[in-house]
Amino acid sequence: MLSVGQFLSRHTASLILSLSTVSIAAIAANPGIFLGGLLFAGTYATSTKLLKHSQKKKVMQLAGISKEEYKHIDSQISTANKHIQSLSQNYLRVRSVAAFKQLLEMTRISKNIVKMVKTDPRKFYNVEQFFYAHLPSAVELTDKYTMLSKQPVKDKEIQITLSKTRETLTDLNDTIQIDLKDALSNDIDHLQMEIEFANRSTSKRKAQLEWRGDDK
Numbered sequence: 001m002l003s004v005g006q007f008l009s010r011h012t013a014s015l016i017l018s019l020s021t022v023s024i025a026a027i028a029a030n031p032g033i034f035l036g037g038l039l040f041a042g043t044y045a046t047s048t049k050l051l052k053h054s055q056k057k058k059v060m061q062l063a064g065i066s067k068e069e070y071k072h073i074d075s076q077i078s079t080a081n082k083h084i085q086s087l088s089q090n091y092l093r094v095r096s097v098a099a100f101k102q103l104l105e106m107t108r109i110s111k112n113i114v115k116m117v118k119t120d121p122r123k124f125y126n127v128e129q130f131f132y133a134h135l136p137s138a139v140e141l142t143d144k145y146t147m148l149s150k151q152p153v154k155d156k157e158i159q160i161t162l163s164k165t166r167e168t169l170t171d172l173n174d175t176i177q178i179d180l181k182d183a184l185s186n187d188i189d190h191l192q193m194e195i196e197f198a199n200r201s202t203s204k205r206k207a208q209l210e211w212r213g214d215d216k
Contacts, residue, residue: 001056001059001070001073001074001077001118001121002052002055002056002059003118003119006055010048010051010052010055011048013047013051014043014044014047014048014051015044017043017044017047018040018041018043018044018047019040021039021040021043022036022039022040022043025039056070059121063120063121063122064122065121065122069121070121073117073121073124076124076131077114077117077118079131080110080114080130080131080135081114083110083135083136083138083139084107084110084111084114084135086139086142086143087103087106087107087110087138087139087142088107090103090142090143090146091103091104093146093149093150094145094146094149095149095150099145099166099169102169102170102173103142105173106138106169106172106173106176109173109176109177109179109180110130110135110138110176112180112183113127113130113176113179113180113183116183116184117183123183126182126183126185127179127182127183129179130176130179130183134172134175134176134179135176137172138169138172138173138176141165141168141169141172142169144165145162145165145166145169148161148162148165149162
């Protein structure tokens with residue numbers, strides 16, 4: 001659930017700390033190349049682990065979630081990323097432009113939802129069904145659709161199944177779009193409150209200016 005920036009920052013800090021530790025040790029005790037290498041590796045590994053723990057703790061505190069919740073959400077994000085990768089692999093397997101566009105849109109929206117939950121883990125509870133049901137179903141149906149569409153035999157039963165699958169995928173795409181709106185719901189509510197506050201402040205300021213103008 002940690003970002004790329006957090007990954008780079010902790011490894012950069014660990015590198016600087018490890019180099020500083022080895023430099024101090026070299027000046028104070030001259031441990032040699034072998035012991036110096038062990039000291040560097042040990043310091044790097046330990047500091048990276050501690051910094052990662054600290055970053056996770058900070059994320060949990062900001063989000064107001066427990067350690068167990070963090071682990072569960074992180075696991076769901078990891079699984080969702082694998083599902084999205086599976087969707088992406090089907091880009092070149094679909095046989096129609098419409099199916100390709102639909103799959104592309106579904107993948108794009110899914111990536112946005114996962115990115116938002118990764119940034120703010122509390123949003124997970126707004127879109128639980130996306131992780132538990134909607135995205136896995138989209139992957140399973142897409143896999144079956146691409147498998148059937150590649151078959152050399154296209155009898156009536158297969159054609160009907162393909163048609164029903166396309167319809168279901170369209171419904172799922174609509175559902176995932178609703179999931180995206182659910183993920184944004186808190187942000188939209190907050191923005192509406194900010195707009196309302198700004199409008200009230202502006203109206204109050206205009207009234208004050210008009211009153212001063214009339215007073216003159």
